[in-house]
Amino acid sequence: MAENIVGLTDDNFKNTIQAEQLPVLVDFWANWCGPCKMIAPEVEGLAAEFEGQVLVCKLNVDESRETPNSLGVMSIPTLILFKNGQEVERTIGFRKKEELRGLIKKYL
Template identity: 45%
Template sequence: MSKAVTDASFDADVLKADKPVLVDFWAEWCGPCKKVSPVLEELGQQYADQVEIVKLNIDDNPNTARTYGVMSIPTLTVFKDGEPVQSVIGAQPKSALAKFIESSL
């Protein structure tokens, strides 16, 4: 299970992380978010040494979503050295998400 982050923990868990972090901005009611979740779990295991994958529920944590301009979900954003470096919006196939992660490392 991917680690859940919150508005309160985002700075420590994502911005100050010692390796890249992929943040899955999602919500409980979002169908495409539910489809992409198991794919992210698999990729999280596959790339465990290179990237951490975390989830941020935008309904429970609106401030972080607002700060990074998340308007549609799922939005997947890779943060590196405290900065967002790349985002993709919408459910993607596993192969596309793997390429997305690799291109962000």
């Protein structure tokens, strides 16, 4: 995982989302997921591009099952953007960086 991406678990998810002043983009993924591997470089690029403006995080759904279940994450990759602790955008499946950039810019 890139150094500017925060790893989330069931234990630290709520506190991280609630306490963060910046918008938070969370990538729900798993090691066995092909599209998750495809979108990873896009997410890493966004983390570098928006460093200091957006907190980019990843949550492995195999290691932390409670959080995705509570949010209704049924397919991966799912990316959810939170602002002020609330979900504001959700996208499912592979998306190009340009599309994800547009999604983020609406909330900066």
